[in-house]
Amino acid sequence: MTVTARARITAAPGGRLPLLAGEGPLALRRTRAREPGWAQVTTVGAMSGPLGGDRLRLTVTVLPGAALRVTSAAAMVALPGRDGAQARYDTVLTVGEGGVLHWLPEPVISAAGSALRMTTRVELAAGAHLVLREQLVLGRADEPTGRLTTRLTVRRAGRPLLDQELDIGPGAPGWDAGAVLGGHRAVGQVLVVDPERMNEPVAVALPGPAAVLAPLPGPGALATVLAPDGLALSRQLTGIAERMTSGARREPVAV
């Protein structure tokens, strides 16, 4: 049996959540935010998945001047469905003027034989702030990866800032060769968009053997890290994320 699940989060100034609705694999819980004025939501998948054929859609809106952190309780494991059908997981994140979104889910793990297509579409106002972390782990312990296709599209003030698709696993041409992943089994990114701090572009850095931190063509920076496994990836990304966000805005901007 396949699942179609939708969830919606709307964050308003003062840590309010006027809309918090989720179900099944996208069940949501309000969790305690460390900072005043923030709201924090954790996705608590009520079942493992997605399985092939599932359709998940998460819509997050951060209203002007609001601050929201979204985390997840556990990694999401893409598993094969009965008939080899592809699962879909679509996320739409919108951040208004002066709003802050920290989008920090746990890794997505692509199990052998699974097929998952994920899209993350981010629409930022010119004065919106974003910290986004993405971690993809190719296969559980000692198994080959499934097929995993991800697209991350970030637009700021209506113009494209970052657009990246990654197509990994059986059937994706050349994915494991020296141009794309070169035998690495985990890939992650940290994206920071900070219109006030990044008037001056960040300097390029090479924080690991297969890692780069670089300015985007706009007020943002992107770190891309490849690692042998999920644990090594997570360690590297945590360090880089701290470096990228030190001094970043913790308060929403009054509008």
Next chain:
Amino acid sequence: MPAAAALLLLADGRFPAGAHAHSGGAEAAVHAGRLTGPADLAAFCLGRLHTTGLVAAALAAAACAGHDPRRLDEAADARTPVPALRDTARRLGRQLLRAARATWPDPALDALAARHPGGLHQPVVLGLAARAAGLTPADAALAAAYESVSGPATAVVRLLGLDPFDATALLARLAPDLDTVTRRAVTAADAVPEQGTDALPAASAPLLDIAAEQHAARSGRLFAS
């Protein structure tokens, strides 16, 4: 000039647009030990063709079809997350525009050069050069796709002393993939009027991005990128 001959000229590695100074990430891959022989090169080129090559082919097709070069250049920027590759793409774009204006004189190319003194991403210029030469969006896409693999293959012959017959044979074996990528690129470019540049593919190759910045920071390089 008949259009078929114009395509040969545009896709010729000897077309004086500066491409010979670049290895398409192959030198960095050789340096990192990820590219050691013909089998690695074939897999490297396949991955590059279906990522960077596909994106370049779609940008070239869209530019040749007459879509706004400024919007296409923005789309190219968003698909190029490291400055080393953005700088390389613009430098190659300026060099190609200079060569194309001399080869196929066209007021549209002159106006482009005047409007974008900093240069545009090379695939966008490639599409406009193809247009000036009387070629189609499919021609422009094929030229871009071919260039995405012919550059690294030629460079590796020099870098590893690889047998040129092996390098040429692997390019010939990529022919069906070149056709597939060209078709996908043209289909995506056809969708731009309705869906905007988000319709263009955004296939990324993380190691090419990472290695491009590592390469830029290294001294004693044979190729600029």
